[in-house]
Amino acid sequence: MVRYIIKRAFLAVGIIFSISLITFFILNVIPGDPVAAMLGEFADADKIAQVKAQMGLDAPLPVQYINWLTDLLHGNMGTSYFQKKPVVTLILQAFHYTAIMATAAYIVALILGLTAGILAAVYHDRPIDRILMSISAFGISAPSFWVAILLQIYVGLKFSVFPVSGVSSPVGYVLPSLALGTRYAASISRITRASMLEVMGQDFVKTAYAKGLYQRRIILIHIFQNALVPIITVIGTDIGALLTGSMITENVFNIPGIGKLLIDAIHRRDIPLVQGGVIYVAAICVLIYFIVDVLYAVINPNIRLTKGE
Amino acid sequence: MRKKNYYSESLKLFWKNKLAVLSLLILIVLVISAIFAPVLTPYDPNKQVLADKLLFPSSKHPFGTDEFGRDILTRCLYGCRVSLSVGIVSQLIASVIGYFMGVCAGYFGKKTDDVISFLIQVFSSFPALLFAMALMYALGSGIMNLYLTLGFLSWANTARLIRGTVLQLKEQEYIQACRIDGGSNLRVILKHLFPNCIPMLIVSCTLGIPSAILTEASLSYLGLGVPSPTASWGSMISGAQTFIRTNTYYSLFPGIFIILTVIAFNTLGDGLRDVLDPKMRK
Amino acid sequence: MERENILEIKDLDVRLFTERGELPVIDRLNLTLRAGETLGIVGESGCGKSMLASAIMGLVARPGKVTGGEILFGRDEKQDLTKMSAKELRRIRGTGISMIFQEPMTSLNPLMSCGRQIVETIVAHEKIGRAEAKARAISIIRSVGIQRPEKVYGEVPAQLSGGMRQRIMIAMALVCNPELLICDEPTTALDVTVQAQILGLIRRLQKEKKTSVVFISHDMGVISQMADRVAVMYAGQLVEYAQAEAIFTRPLHPYTQGLQAAIPKMNEKKDSLESIPGNVPMLYELPKGCIFSPRCAYATDRCRSERPQIVEADGHRVRCFLYEQGGDAQRREMKATDTSETKIENKKKIGEEGEG
Numbered sequence: 023m024v025r026y027i028i029k030r031a032f033l034a035v036g037i038i039f040s041i042s043l044i045t046f047f048i049l050n051v052i053p054g055d056p057v058a059a060m061l062g063e064f065a066d067a068d069k070i071a072q073v074k075a076q077m078g079l080d081a082p083l084p085v086q087y088i089n090w091l092t093d094l095l096h097g098n099m100g101t102s103y104f105q106k107k108p109v110v111t112l113i114l115q116a117f118h119y120t121a122i123m124a125t126a127a128y129i130v131a132l133i134l135g136l137t138a139g140i141l142a143a144v145y146h147d148r149p150i151d152r153i154l155m156s157i158s159a160f161g162i163s164a165p166s167f168w169v170a171i172l173l174q175i176y177v178g179l180k181f182s183v184f185p186v187s188g189v190s191s192p193v194g195y196v197l198p199s200l201a202l203g204t205r206y207a208a209s210i211s212r213i214t215r216a217s218m219l220e221v222m223g224q225d226f227v228k229t230a231y232a233k234g235l236y237q238r239r240i241i242l243i244h245i246f247q248n249a250l251v252p253i254i255t256v257i258g259t260d261i262g263a264l265l266t267g268s269m270i271t272e273n274v275f276n277i278p279g280i281g282k283l284l285i286d287a288i289h290r291r292d293i294p295l296v297q298g299g300v301i302y303v304a305a306i307c308v309l310i311y312f313i314v315d316v317l318y319a320v321i322n323p324n325i326r327l328t329k330g331e
Numbered sequence: 332m333r334k335k336n337y338y339s340e341s342l343k344l345f346w347k348n349k350l351a352v353l354s355l356l357i358l359i360v361l362v363i364s365a366i367f368a369p370v371l372t373p374y375d376p377n378k379q380v381l382a383d384k385l386l387f388p389s390s391k392h393p394f395g396t397d398e399f400g401r402d403i404l405t406r407c408l409y410g411c412r413v414s415l416s417v418g419i420v421s422q423l424i425a426s427v428i429g430y431f432m433g434v435c436a437g438y439f440g441k442k443t444d445d446v447i448s449f450l451i452q453v454f455s456s457f458p459a460l461l462f463a464m465a466l467m468y469a470l471g472s473g474i475m476n477l478y479l480t481l482g483f484l485s486w487a488n489t490a491r492l493i494r495g496t497v498l499q500l501k502e503q504e505y506i507q508a509c510r511i512d513g514g515s516n517l518r519v520i521l522k523h524l525f526p527n528c529i530p531m532l533i534v535s536c537t538l539g540i541p542s543a544i545l546t547e548a549s550l551s552y553l554g555l556g557v558p559s560p561t562a563s564w565g566s567m568i569s570g571a572q573t574f575i576r577t578n579t580y581y582s583l584f585p586g587i588f589i590i591l592t593v594i595a596f597n598t599l600g601d602g603l604r605d606v607l608d609p610k611m612r613k
Numbered sequence: 614m615e616r617e618n619i620l621e622i623k624d625l626d627v628r629l630f631t632e633r634g635e636l637p638v639i640d641r642l643n644l645t646l647r648a649g650e651t652l653g654i655v656g657e658s659g660c661g662k663s664m665l666a667s668a669i670m671g672l673v674a675r676p677g678k679v680t681g682g683e684i685l686f687g688r689d690e691k692q693d694l695t696k697m698s699a700k701e702l703r704r705i706r707g708t709g710i711s712m713i714f715q716e717p718m719t720s721l722n723p724l725m726s727c728g729r730q731i732v733e734t735i736v737a738h739e740k741i742g743r744a745e746a747k748a749r750a751i752s753i754i755r756s757v758g759i760q761r762p763e764k765v766y767g768e769v770p771a772q773l774s775g776g777m778r779q780r781i782m783i784a785m786a787l788v789c790n791p792e793l794l795i796c797d798e799p800t801t802a803l804d805v806t807v808q809a810q811i812l813g814l815i816r817r818l819q820k821e822k823k824t825s826v827v828f829i830s831h832d833m834g835v836i837s838q839m840a841d842r843v844a845v846m847y848a849g850q851l852v853e854y855a856q857a858e859a860i861f862t863r864p865l866h867p868y869t870q871g872l873q874a875a876i877p878k879m880n881e882k883k884d885s886l887e888s889i890p891g892n893v894p895m896l897y898e899l900p901k902g903c904i905f906s907p908r909c910a911y912a913t914d915r916c917r918s919e920r921p922q923i924v925e926a927d928g929h930r931v932r933c934f935l936y937e938q939g940g941d942a943q944r945r946e947m948k949a950t951d952t953s954e955t956k957i958e959n960k961k962k963i964g965e966e967g968e969g
Contacts, residue, residue: 033452040453048462048469147675163541163593165548168568168586175575175582186575225719232670232714233734233785234707237699244722266458270549274572285553288468300465304457311456321724 026319034312041304042094046087049297099298104290109298112283119189120279123202124268126195128261130203131210138207139214144241146219154211161208166267170201170274187276198275202267206260213256217249251321258314262307344606351602354595361592365411374402376409377560385578394584397570403581406562407588413563414592417477417547418540424482426489426536430528433493434520438501447490454487463546467555474557477550481543489535493528500527530607538600541593548589564589617688619792619825620646620669625682627668629896636896638664638677640849648688651819651826653840653857655833655872659893661849662829666797669694669827670712671702686710686793708738711786715798717778721770727781728766731788738789749788757784758814776807780814787818794819795827800835812838834876837861845869848893848904855929865931867909911935
């Protein structure tokens, strides 16, 4: 298993490295002069050249990339052109909000998704199952920003307890995390149901019933734990989507998280900030996938038991 | 080898799935209304009539009007054009990239496979929306750029499926025979492997469309999709957000269109998967 | 000394509710099991044997349903299992009736250690401390012939062989001392030497614990080693029921005779097994007359148009028109008139015993 984890760790590093390359490529090689665009149409050629030299953009591309990467490894992502502050500081400040919201949304998604999935599986092919699965079909298909706006209209504006903008108090996180969480709740409920149903057909479940165990124990310990392996994979991959999803929800609720930071930076053509934000979020996603991989190995005895090789 | 009657049998099975057929009907209606939008509605989607701004639904404007007095139903119908074309074209691009990547990985094996498999890993581990934002930022908004961006970002899943299929097919005798007979690689790839991959391509393409549509809506919502004033469901919702206190219905309608389209594609994709390749089910 | 009945199945009906309509998986079945004895149930796959086991356990799952009859269980006060609430059934499972399944490889929870799987059975039925439950689990593991039970206690099923897993299954089934043990093809998935060990183990424990056993198998050879009485099932119906000795020395029903012929004999040199031609009919296309008539060498027009009832003959209960007048005379007559030629004609040689 140690071997497996080391292999995965190398893969994760390789992926992050590739992502840094792709990000750099996307933002620097593609035609168009970012500095000119950044400075606006009234900037003269001298000014553009000056800024370019200042940002190290007059060097050949490979050199630029290596400089950028070296800085990145030293924890330096440059300075925001618009906000005049170190990108790292801005990102860490903003990520605080994103992390809280994503975690809250994730908890909502897990609670709703697992409960609905288990219920649907236990009451397979009965009205509860059909109703829950129809709701989840809608949940998967609805864009989270639209759900967010519906929540603003039908909850936020009706009950003044829940603000529709900003997070001055913890209550401000309620609607955003609901809006974001429901979508992932839908996908978690589907995989939970499918995976539970598959396990329910297996022989050891019949054994568990034949032993006279309590139904609750059979469902939660025997069926659910065995169903968990595929569920974890989906839940893990969902975290990445949830992080990017939260970037949009932040814009709906006006939360100063990393999504808002990034979108504002994009609209202001603030390259260092965009570059830093993208690589930061991507790296976090890869890190999460790595953790999920390790977790997967821990709960799956087939991988756990091959420690001999 | 797939036989001709494989498809006719699949079709027969498909007609039995009422939900999938219903979804197909809905999609056909949506496509028709996207194509014939100018005939179906008397209004210009982009012409501002400030005297008529923010009207509530009425017989003249069934969905009401927006802040520039444009008919919301008309803009929803024109929005179909953006969403459907982005969904379909981007997934066709993704299928082509995914097919060639998958075939090369599975067919040539060795180093080629290692490199492509790693690329598949990379492209499936980063969040698509994040890179879509970065790409759209670099390329600038526009429908062409949406096609390319979303196509470029969503080929990995198709490639993985195709690679698996090709690895299996490669071991089959007739392919081996063809290779020994000196059939060129290109000939084997196009003549023998491609027909066997078609069902899988159809399914993965159909199931890729809804997520492409959702990503497009998100990008348009963030102002990174099609440039205004082109109507798109995502940008309409973004515009509606300012008026949630007064004009509730405004944000409602484009969202309903998104949900309807996405559900229809999802159901159709599931239906196709069930009849074309039961083994692809998870 | 006549022993009391522990299990009485009366007119049991189990049906599957499918798109093709209601299918009778078990059709008005009557059986009794005496305390301490073993009832063998034999038939090809698809005969409803496993469904019968599920019905006794109260585990018939949708789309199946018990639609009639009674399953009376107990020594003095018999309770009808088909009319019990889920709560009462749960209490009976494990303590009153236990079950061992065909596939030891998949019948244990792969994520839970063997010891915990046994402990949870004890804990579900008795108020007992952790340490005491563990001690009891270890002692039952030892009693099914496993060396170093403490080590096996902590191992997950993947670390054990098929035979070992089946021993764990037996330990788990017997840990609460049930009165009735149902074995559903417990050795089919095992190889021959292990099979003999497991059969021996079941017999030994049955004697020690005075457990009554319902032993289900498609294999007449295995049944002959285990059963005191034998019930032969075919397509959901009981076709013959008698003392084991009677079944093996004088099988009456043509189907029983066919199964009998399928047992490989040590002293016979044969390349293939003699078996019954054809297959068990699908439940949605049961023949109008006797359900066995399409495969029966003796079938007459009457057999093909009319369902025979169970009759007493020669100490057997048998569902066949041949024995309507009660016995031996008929049988001998049949043997005489029926030349062996027609029999051979109807019995194709098939390569292997195909059922499983």
